[in-house]
Amino acid sequence: MADGRVLWLHSHFELPTGGTKYIYEVARRLAEVRPVEMVVESASPLWRDRYAAEGITLNEIGGLTSTRLAYWAAFPWFLRRDLKALRSLVRPGDVLVSSFYPMPWAATRVARDLGLRHVSLCFEPFPFFHDAEVIGLYPRPKRALLRGLRMAYGRLDHVGITAADSLLTLNATTKGEIERVYGRGDAVPVYAGVDTELFRPYSDEEVAHLVAAWGPGPWVVHSTDFSPIKRTDLAVLAFAEAARSNPEARLLVTSTREDPAAEAQVRRLAAEHGVGDRVVMAGFLPFADLPRAYSLATALLQTGTSAGSGATTMSLPVKEALACGTAVVRSRATDEDVEDGVSGFLVDPSDSAQTGARLSELLGDPARASKMGLAGRERIETTYTWSKVVDSVSQEVNS
DSSP states (O other): OOOSOEEEEESOBOSOOHHHHHHHHHHHHHTTTSOEEEEESOBOHHHHHHHHHTTOEEEEOOSOOTTSHHHHHTHHHHHHHHHHHHHHHOOTTOEEEEESTTHHHHHHHHHHHHTOEEEEEOSSSOHHHHOHHHHTTSOHHHHHHHHHHHHHHHHHHHHHHHTOSEEEESSHHHHHHHHHHHOOOOOEEOOOOOOTTTSSOOOTTTTHHHHHHHOSOOEEEEEEOSSGGGOHHHHHHHHHHHHTTOTTOEEEEEESSOOHHHHHHHHHHHHHTTOGGGEEEEESOOTTTHHHHHHHOSEEEOOOOOTTOHHHHTOHHHHHHHHTTOEEEEETTOOSSOOBTTTEEEEOTTOHHHHHHHHHHHHHOHHHHHHHHHHHHHHHHHHOOHHHHHHHHHHHHTO
16 A cells, blocks of 8 residues: 555635535545645635644645635636645655545646646536536526636636546446546546434434524424525425424524525525524534434425535435434435435425425324434445445545
């Protein structure tokens, strides 16, 4: 086995999104068998602290990231900045792992120049260039911006993925999307894992503080970052349908980033459909409370519709909720985690009546919902372990 460092490049760690969380879970376990350092443009205090606690060096290039419009206005300059920083950090024997645009391109350039191995973890084809469904959900000015960026810089995305020595992805669905977009059919699905000691069914006593804060429910939980990929609007509409026959039910919306305007829009939509007083916007939950919120709920509702999106098909919240013994109503874009009629229901989230009806079934029969949730936990325990993920990643990194 090679003993050089793994230098893992990602765009930024500014938000506690599913992808950022996924990378952390893999990197900290990979670091147990091989030195790992992270390279990002910027990180939040949350991620600085978490990597420091694991003894993993987190290198921040500094300056603006892709979350700012000014970054894209001066994109060529920021690409040169990233290349310069990466070249100053890399050492002979390193293996470069990249994830999320534009880092695969930067890793390709440096690996080629210095004769290093480059492994790219492609969650899905870069959605802001290739996912027409997601792009179409943005306002017209942003759609025009994304079209312009793709015309100007789409080639860099293609080069970064196609030139990688090895390509990893999340599951069979994203593997197919990568082959369709980039022409590479050799991407290795590494899937996802769940820490089933943290994500487990919590007792009534362990969730009592949440009941005291939010009320007894029954609860439906929905996780979002307020991006169009998550389709939180469809979650509200489906819940409104289910609430007609479940007058005590309430919807708990957790979020991985602050967006007051988007939150206000969700509140307005809920009020328009008569459930404004039954939707609780919980914001970002501490990691210790997240599995408790899942345990409190009768069901988790996932309403992303894009079959090409890793956020839809991989969905850590779905797997974490199942690990907590909570049934899930989710998009039928994949059947890899939820078994329809066994651990929850697969639906077309754009059909709010159908989705609401399935949700209503669970709310109206908590014993059945509990049985489904426990079936889901069994599947997670046997299929979705971080050790399996890290073994798959290690094999490609060490090839």
